[in-house]
Amino acid sequence: MLNIHNNAEVIGERGIKNSIRKLKFALRDPVLLVSVLAVAIIAAMFIVIPLYTILRESVLSKGQITLIAYKDIFQSVFHLDVIWNTLKLGFTVAAIGTAVAFLFAYATTYLKIPHKRFFKVLSILPMISPPFVISLAAILLFGRSGLISYKLLGFRNDIYGFWGLALTQVLSFFPVGYLMLTNLLQNIDPSIEEASQALGSNQLRVFGTITVPLMLPGLANAALLIFIQSLADFGNAIVIGGNYTTMAVQIYQQGIGSYDMRGATALAVVLLMISVLAFYLQNSVIGKKSYVTVTGKASKQRNLISDKKATVPIYLICMSISVMVVGMYLLVPYGAFVRMWGVDFSFTTRWINYVFTIGMRSIKDSTILATIATPISAILGLVSAYLIVRKEFPGKRALEWSILMAIALPGTVLGLGYVLTYNTPPIVLTGTGFILIAALVMRSMPIGTRSAIAALKQIDPSLEEAASICGAGSQKVFLSITVPLVRPVFFSGLVYSFIRGMTLVSTIIFLVSARWQMLTVAIMNQVDQGLYGAANAYCLVLIVMVGAVMLLMNIFMKTLGINLDEGY
Amino acid sequence: MKEIPGKKVELVNLSKTFVTSTRGIVKAVQGVNLTFEPGEFVTLLGPSGCGKTTLLRMIAGFELPSEGAILINGEDVLAKTPDKRDLGMVFQNYALFPHLNVFNNIAYGLKIKKLSKEEIEARTLEGLKTVQMDDFAERVPAQMSGGQQQRVALVRALVLHPGVLLFDEPLSNLDAKLRLRMRDEIRRIQKEVGITSVYVTHDQSEAMAMSDKIVILKDGIIQQVGTPVEIYQHPQNEFVANFIGKANILDATVLEKGKTQTKIKIENAEYNVKGETAWKVGDSVRVVVRPEAVDVGKKELSGKVVKSIYMGVSQDYWISFQGQELEVTDYNPSAKVIYEENGEIHFGFKEDSLHILEKLDD
Numbered sequence: 001m002l003n004i005h006n007n008a009e010v011i012g013e014r015g016i017k018n019s020i021r022k023l024k025f026a027l028r029d030p031v032l033l034v035s036v037l038a039v040a041i042i043a044a045m046f047i048v049i050p051l052y053t054i055l056r057e058s059v060l061s062k063g064q065i066t067l068i069a070y071k072d073i074f075q076s077v078f079h080l081d082v083i084w085n086t087l088k089l090g091f092t093v094a095a096i097g098t099a100v101a102f103l104f105a106y107a108t109t110y111l112k113i114p115h116k117r118f119f120k121v122l123s124i125l126p127m128i129s130p131p132f133v134i135s136l137a138a139i140l141l142f143g144r145s146g147l148i149s150y151k152l153l154g155f156r157n158d159i160y161g162f163w164g165l166a167l168t169q170v171l172s173f174f175p176v177g178y179l180m181l182t183n184l185l186q187n188i189d190p191s192i193e194e195a196s197q198a199l200g201s202n203q204l205r206v207f208g209t210i211t212v213p214l215m216l217p218g219l220a221n222a223a224l225l226i227f228i229q230s231l232a233d234f235g236n237a238i239v240i241g242g243n244y245t246t247m248a249v250q251i252y253q254q255g256i257g258s259y260d261m262r263g264a265t266a267l268a269v270v271l272l273m274i275s276v277l278a279f280y281l282q283n284s285v286i287g288k289k290s291y292v293t294v295t296g297k298a299s300k301q302r303n304l305i306s307d308k309k310a311t312v313p314i315y316l317i318c319m320s321i322s323v324m325v326v327g328m329y330l331l332v333p334y335g336a337f338v339r340m341w342g343v344d345f346s347f348t349t350r351w352i353n354y355v356f357t358i359g360m361r362s363i364k365d366s367t368i369l370a371t372i373a374t375p376i377s378a379i380l381g382l383v384s385a386y387l388i389v390r391k392e393f394p395g396k397r398a399l400e401w402s403i404l405m406a407i408a409l410p411g412t413v414l415g416l417g418y419v420l421t422y423n424t425p426p427i428v429l430t431g432t433g434f435i436l437i438a439a440l441v442m443r444s445m446p447i448g449t450r451s452a453i454a455a456l457k458q459i460d461p462s463l464e465e466a467a468s469i470c471g472a473g474s475q476k477v478f479l480s481i482t483v484p485l486v487r488p489v490f491f492s493g494l495v496y497s498f499i500r501g502m503t504l505v506s507t508i509i510f511l512v513s514a515r516w517q518m519l520t521v522a523i524m525n526q527v528d529q530g531l532y533g534a535a536n537a538y539c540l541v542l543i544v545m546v547g548a549v550m551l552l553m554n555i556f557m558k559t560l561g562i563n564l565d566e567g568y
Numbered sequence: 569m570k571e572i573p574g575k576k577v578e579l580v581n582l583s584k585t586f587v588t589s590t591r592g593i594v595k596a597v598q599g600v601n602l603t604f605e606p607g608e609f610v611t612l613l614g615p616s617g618c619g620k621t622t623l624l625r626m627i628a629g630f631e632l633p634s635e636g637a638i639l640i641n642g643e644d645v646l647a648k649t650p651d652k653r654d655l656g657m658v659f660q661n662y663a664l665f666p667h668l669n670v671f672n673n674i675a676y677g678l679k680i681k682k683l684s685k686e687e688i689e690a691r692t693l694e695g696l697k698t699v700q701m702d703d704f705a706e707r708v709p710a711q712m713s714g715g716q717q718q719r720v721a722l723v724r725a726l727v728l729h730p731g732v733l734l735f736d737e738p739l740s741n742l743d744a745k746l747r748l749r750m751r752d753e754i755r756r757i758q759k760e761v762g763i764t765s766v767y768v769t770h771d772q773s774e775a776m777a778m779s780d781k782i783v784i785l786k787d788g789i790i791q792q793v794g795t796p797v798e799i800y801q802h803p804q805n806e807f808v809a810n811f812i813g814k815a816n817i818l819d820a821t822v823l824e825k826g827k828t829q830t831k832i833k834i835e836n837a838e839y840n841v842k843g844e845t846a847w848k849v850g851d852s853v854r855v856v857v858r859p860e861a862v863d864v865g866k867k868e869l870s871g872k873v874v875k876s877i878y879m880g881v882s883q884d885y886w887i888s889f890q891g892q893e894l895e896v897t898d899y900n901p902s903a904k905v906i907y908e909e910n911g912e913i914h915f916g917f918k919e920d921s922l923h924i925l926e927k928l929d930d
Contacts, residue, residue, distance in 0.1 A: 024632075028649050465630055466663040466721075468650040470677030470728060480676075484667045 031475045036393050039384045043399060046442045047406050050417025051272070057420055058265035069266035079250075083270065086231060086247040089162065093169040094227040100170060101177030101222055102215070104318055109185040110211075112304040113315045122322050123175040125329060128550070130503040130542050131235025132523055135168040136535060137328030138240060139527075140335055145342020147331075160242025168236045171325055173229045177222035184218040185211075190302040203305060224282040231275050232410035234506035235520075239527050247271045248412045248506065255416050256510060265420070268413045279408030332543070335536035351537035359522055359534070363541060366519035369433060370501030373440035377497040380441065381448025382490055386482055388449070389456040390464065406446040411506025414442065419510045431513035439507045444500035448493040455489040456482070495553050499546050574606040574764035575641045575654070575731030577627065582636035584622050584788075596622040598788040600636070604732070609758055609765045611775040614785035615811070620768045623785070624734055627766060629653050640731065656725030656763075657734040660741060662717040664709040670696070670720050671705040677728045695723035698757060715746045722754065726761065733758070735767040739774065747771075751778055772812050776800070784808050802843075805927045809856045816857040816894050817925070822847050830924065834917070835890070837868040841922045856923040859884070859897035865905065866916030873913050876906070887913055 149157035255264030422429035629650035883901035
């Protein structure tokens, strides 16, 4: 049975003598050794060392260790404001985002309402779009010259600031929570709720005394997930934050703008601590406290609630949020063909022309770099997951933690780390395509690793053992057994990496140079100058490209006969 | 299927210690010395957690022993990965590759060996014929029953002509009837091919029916090694006696010692037990009495019937005796008197079937 093998893997041996024995065991297999070393070196170079450099920079002053930078931060009203801004925003977005996510998840799994497919598709949209689309659309709708605020209601609204940012973040990040909560709700055995009804509870009581309490760990988990994303968010914050400065933005402005590296690194360490703490809580404390047993399939179909008193209002809320999000996405292509937003709404191809002439360079550069980073990230994600789940080697836990922690790493912190580490000898990489590719890879690979770990845990290790007994070396086992069995994860990893590569802003904004220009940075610069037409046109190109890649991959997988939901 | 020269496997002072977060240090296998002769079918038998699977996985190379050596045909294989040890293995959950059809599952190892296309095809089809599954080459695992999948898994292991075949509870996921058929089939093929086999199970009837030799394990320590007959008739301790079949353990005293037999006394009855004993005259000993070794109706001893159950092939009694319940199986009850519950019953023991334990459990 499965658990025999798993136990053997979870339990390791302690002591130096055993470490050596274990190392010897690992050394039997040179392919394994090489791949472990490769993954370890990559993780060290692009996660651990940059973080260490940030920490070192923040406490070093003229060769002396000092905490003066931290003292400065906690004594400066401005910095305390920035920290408080970030936390306040994080809490607000986490609370509202989780509520919206739960509403959507409950509506689609428990209620008898139409248009569920539409809600589900909608939930993927923000995940694959560039981070600015929503904030850009929010400006176009509710800004000073906004379609609704100015054209319709006739006042000059100031969208920049806390509420604008909170709105865009909620809309951008609730879908992640939605997916997670849907998954959990589907795994609640309906008979538990039926038992409660049989004992005399009405629907409302079932909801209050059974469903919600069962979901509490899941809700906390979703809230933390959204909180982490809000903390790390750079794209929305810089576009729509206005004078409401968050830590992610301040790190960039202090580090790159004012070149105050000590202050920036100290702030980065503070942000990092908060993110890692939240990540730790999410994964270790709350993550393990789940009442919902994942059996794979609910034992039977749930009787959907059809009481009009519940379905009608919830449907209306979900629908209006959905329409708003879809409307925002439609606004971007529209805005790309409008001469001057808020002033002159006549049709023009000027912005599109601009993008395909002057902007062509960044489109090309972004595509090249993302295309190179994509297979690297997907393969590295799968290989590292395989090593973590299946193999025993010294330092495995550390490797696993440093890769998974990178999920919670704010992009700006990582970018700052790269600049500090690879700006000076022994290794100078700033300005090269190499460091940009590394950034793109490291921003998508950890998530690929996490989903591959989940997929691999579903596959009985005896399959690989059987292959090995049949005479297959570890490389052959990996390629002929493991990879085919996790193909769906691998291919979605590829798609995700490409999308992430095309839409990433936070980390690469530190790394762009004259040699390599990135599309997302170009969009940011346009927004910065108030040239919304060009920004919209760029976004449109980006959305079309990402959409095309997804479509192509879908067709490709269909012809190969791979079903994304397939499981053996 | 062609005969395969089996290899000899020796385990020398083999130990495996785990450190777990929940149970602390676990000694899964302790100081095991065993030899598997070429062509022998050996069963590792014991309750769950006795270390039998760990032992098998160490032979396979999936686990690293904490101490000791594993020799295959005299060669130390510890430094070798599983693919280099020339073994075959059949897993509990079949472990057929779900993305490959039956033919490709079986041919998997042959392709790695880089055999010619013709030879791969010949060997695969021949293997399928041995288990009467010639028509299944194109099926994928999901389209087959558990028994069929396990046959394919067996063939997949055999076509490589490995020196040793390992079985990890291969029948425990099958239903009872199929289990009986499959164990005969495995044993038949193993005898035909003559391959050295190490078979892990917790099912004693499987072990009895299939093995040349049974190894009984408890808490990672070997309790006894012997043929099924030796293990059943001459268990070395109470654990073995209880684990294989049902056993009553009774108190007795040694009266006389001889070269070929030992005279003992159980309560007031005297018996001559076959064989020599290391105990001295006057020693209190423990004697194993199988339920079927009780002679109901013989006026040697008596007790009260606590429970009496009609089983068809037998009448089973539980008799209050020596402060415990003596389990008795009386075969062919239709021809005999049946004793009622709470009544008195007379009985004796069949001398040839008594066995003195040479070791006492702590």
